[in-house]
Amino acid sequence: MKKKIAIxxxxxxxxxxxxxxxKEGHEVHVFEQHDKPGGRARQFTTNNGYVFDMGPSWxxxxxxIENFFNDFGFTTSDFYKLVSLNPQFDMIFANDAISIPESYQELKNLAENLESGAGKQLDKFMQAAKYKYQVGMTDFVNKPCHSFLEFVSPTIAKSALKLDLLTNFRTYVAKYFTNEKLRSLMEFPVIFxxxxxxxxxxxxxxxxYGGYALGTHYxxxxxxxxxxxxxxxxxAQGSVFHFNKKIDKINIDQNYxxxxxxxxxSEHFDAVIASSDYHHTETLLPQQYRNYSEHYWRKKTFAPSCLIYYLGIKEKIPALKHHTLFFENDLDQHINCIxxxxxxxxxxxFYVCCPSKTDASVAPENCENLFLLLPIATGINDDESTREFYLKHMLSRIEKHTGAQNLYAKLDYKKSYCVxxxxxxxxxxxGNAxxxxxxxxxxxxxxxxxxxKKVTNLFYAGQLTVPGPGVPPAIISGKIVAKEVNNLK
Incomplete structure (x- = not known):
């Protein structure tokens, strides 16, 4: 039955x-409180010619992502040009740096140079990772996760041991590699x-596998x-978007x-999909209709927030790559602070993205577009002086790595974003990110x-529910919840 749905x-x-x-024929209205789509993935353009992606960059x-477009008869190439980055990124350590090549064979060579026998170990690691990717991104992440029974299937039962569900990632990586740089390289993706x-x-x-084997793109x-x-x-499916629209309240009558x-x-809808912050959405409901209490949220382990800087630099920085990870310091000490x-x-x-290395359209001629990201704890004070202190700290480390000088004095644009x-x-x-x-x-x-659990026609999507954080999981989350709404009687 056709439904009128608010997202x-x-x-x-x-x-x-x-x-x-x-696509299922429902009347869909998307309400966005900002003046453009994208949420955390919005973009802004400065008066002096810089174009900044505000969020995701990997x-x-x-x-x-391609599967999403294929489901509607499109390909990504119908909308944008996707380029594969080579190197995928640089990783800066205390005394040296490594570049992660686009070619898997070259990545094996790099591993072997760092640790004898690591090339073969990388093959074994990636073979197991590929299996997890194929099973995980099909049988696991597409479940609505109402109960464990969804995971009772011959495929999943057969896969259980190979998926290493009960082993932690650090212990798992240590089974394959002893070199600290290789371990850091392998551990980095899960920080996301x-x-x-x-x-x-x-x-x-x-x-x-989803990163190193399938490549890093832009x-x-x-x-x-x-x-x-x-x-x-x-x-194209018929959805209508409404911008500068703030949801003030969700009214409930007899669990509906x-x-x-x-x-x-006031406007009536047959169903609501909240892709907004889960906790915030719940505050729009009368207390007795919320899935979770404040105590529940306080007990959860949230992914980090971050300090972001969007910078325009009035010169080129030749030694800087599109993606650079500054790992000179101890990861566990930083994680402990978070x-x-x-x-x-x-x-x-911290992490630096310099898209102007690949895309001349995002910065004026002979300038660089820099996106700096430093992961931090949620809920902490983020006053301007603290932000500025860390900006100067990060710029000094970029200077040390690249040989650039006085970058702060060459700022053509500066904007911070934090908790x-x-x-x-x-x-x-x-203030989680x-x-x-x-x-x-x-x-x-x-x-x-x-x-x-108490309101029949209210559903949630996004990074605080299944499958979890990240752009591909968020896309999958939307697909899962749309199917759930479609099954609503």
Whole structure:
């Protein structure tokens, strides 16, 4: 039966849900509080010619993204040009640096140079990671996760031991490699999942395959091209987008949404999909209809927030690559500041994206576009002086690595984004940037439920529910929830 569906938020899960729900013939309306789509993946352009992606910058798991477009008779190439990066990224250590090549054979050679026998070990590691990727990204992540029974199947039962669900990622990597740089290289991808490698299930070595084996890509024009393409697909199915629309309240009558208050006006819908922050969405409900209490949220392990700087530099920096990871300091000390001490790190690790290395359209001629990201704890103070201190710290380390001088004096544009901004712009719980950490006790059915247990026609999508944080999982989340709404009687 055709339903009138409201989708709150136009991040990747909301865009995906809009496309799939409209494809089924439903009347779909997407309400976004900002003036453009994308949520955390918005983009902005400065008066002096810089174009900044505000959020995601790692285009991994290209097959998952391609699958979305294929479901609607399109390919990514219908909307944007995707280029493979070579090197994929640089990794800076205390005394040297390594470049991660595009070619898998060259990656094997790099591993062998770092540790005798590591080339063969990498083959074994990647073979197991490929298996986890194929099973994990088909049989696992497409489940709505209402109960364990969804995972009772011959394929999953046969795969259980190979998936290494009960081994932590750090221990798992140590079985293959002894070289510290190789271990850091292997551990890096799971940092996107929002916890220490010692807390992440080894199953997530699938991330290594989805990144290193399938390659690191970049959509020309910026990551925002994916947002625009998904919006176009959703609109082609019949979805209608409404911008500058704030959801004030969700009214309930006898365990059913009776109306949604949008910018002070009441409107009826047969179902609501909230791709907005899960906790915030629940505050729009009367207390007795919320899935989870404040105590529940306080007990959850959230992925980090981050300090981001969007910088325009009035000169080229030849030694800087498109992606660079500054890993000169101890990872565990930084992680401890995020999850245990809840403090700013003394010796931080951070990441730099310089898309102007690949795409001349994102910066004026002879200038660089820099995106700096430093992971930090949620809920901490982020005053301007603290932000500025870490900016200068990061710039000094970029200078040391590249030989560039006086970068701060060459700033042509500067904008920071941190904990309080995530709260203000996205109602993000604690100012988190990535959602819930994918720890073992926050995986699959142990995540916040995709359906409201007390309100029949309210559903949730995005990084705080299944499958979890990241762009491909968010796209999958939208597909899962659209199917759930379609099955609503």
């Amino acid at each position: 709150i938020g136009s991040g990747f899960s909301g865009l995906s849900a809009a496309a799939y729900a409209a 285009y991994w798991m290209p097959d998952i 999942l929002g916890a220490s490698p010692a807390k992440i299930p080894a199953m997530y070595s699938l991330m290594n 959509p020309m024009g910026g990551f925002y091209q994916l947002v625009l393409a998904m919006k176009e697909v959703a609109e 949404i009776s109306s949604v208050i949008i910018n002070g006006k 999850y245990t001490d809840k403090s700013w790190p003394k010796d931080p690790l 309080s901004d995530f709260k203000n712009d996205y109602n993000a719980y604690g 990535y959602g819930l950490a994918n720890t073992l006790n926050q995986t699959a059915i142990l995540k916040p439920k995709i359906r409201n």
